[in-house]
Amino acid sequence: MQRNADRTRTRILAAATEEFAARGIAGARVNRIAEVAGCNKAMLYAYFGSKDGLFDAVYTAAVDTYLAEVGFDTADLPGYAGRVFDYFEEHPEHQRLNIWYRLERPDGTALEAIVAVNKSRLGDLDQAQRSGVVPGNFTPIELLALLQAIATSWSSMNPEYGASAPSRASRREAVVEAVRRLLSS
């Protein structure tokens, strides 16, 4: 029984990830998610409480996977930016979840997973600056904002650029080089 319950939960999360990435929180339809997951709406609400609760579960799972995959290494921030770039190239649906989240929850409803990791990274950057591993040109929070913006620079471009986009390898190298320059003394 437990394994069946886990499988149902996993199927709901997969269907909900696709639906939320395509349509956002307001636009997502719980009926459609239940149908794709092969369960009924009552079961979905039993697991996740509400559509907002389901979005939080989907987004938290996506953030956890992202954090585990890209890691964070103050001794090699250009390499970190390259991994973030790779992650969003390979998971465009995660980038869409990020953007819906910012649009539809502009005032925060902060996710614990993000709050905790930001705090930890800001502490790491502060420590790395104190010990001279990272130059002190920017405050930790400004550096983190710039790193994330540069690493996702292409995915946040206007769709009008699409046709003339350089190769993935070339865009990746531009991202890594931009972070190198950010840190040069």
Place this chain on the structure above:
Amino acid sequence: MQRNADRTRTRILAAATEEFAARGIAGARVNRIAEVAGCNKAMLYAYFGSKDGLFDAVYTAAVDTYLAEVGFDTADLPGYAGRVFDYFEEHPEHQRLNIWYRLERPDGTALEAIVAVNKSRLGDLDQAQRSGVVPGNFTPIELLALLQAIATSWSSMNPEYGASAPSRASRREAVVEAVRRLLSS
């Protein structure tokens, strides 16, 4: 009569800007826009054709205003980034329109205004690189992508940062300094 028609059109655009910025294309309600603008739906459709046509008019007007205000100057790209930063600090609704546009029209439906200005800027950057005004570390399209990402780095952050955001002046200086570093030889 002509002046009345212009005023109606202006009122519809203002109401639609607010509605689209808050709710996006799919979420916007034409009824609500007409009500706020003090006209009826038939009149709105007579002016703009459809909800999508109205969004295009709103977004094109926003892009035109933005382009006129920030300009583009290959001889001072850090200054340009600072002006882009200022513009989106002062017009958060425009940044929301940008993001909805990317989410809801991921495959482009390219806006002529953007296509034309991108082409012109890429030409300017290419020329500035050939004449040595701008270093050739990045291709024009990569440089433009990085400039825009850095200039809007703060507005694209996760809402979890909000409470600990540095002052506007400090964030602006970080943006300008990041672009200076991008261009250093």
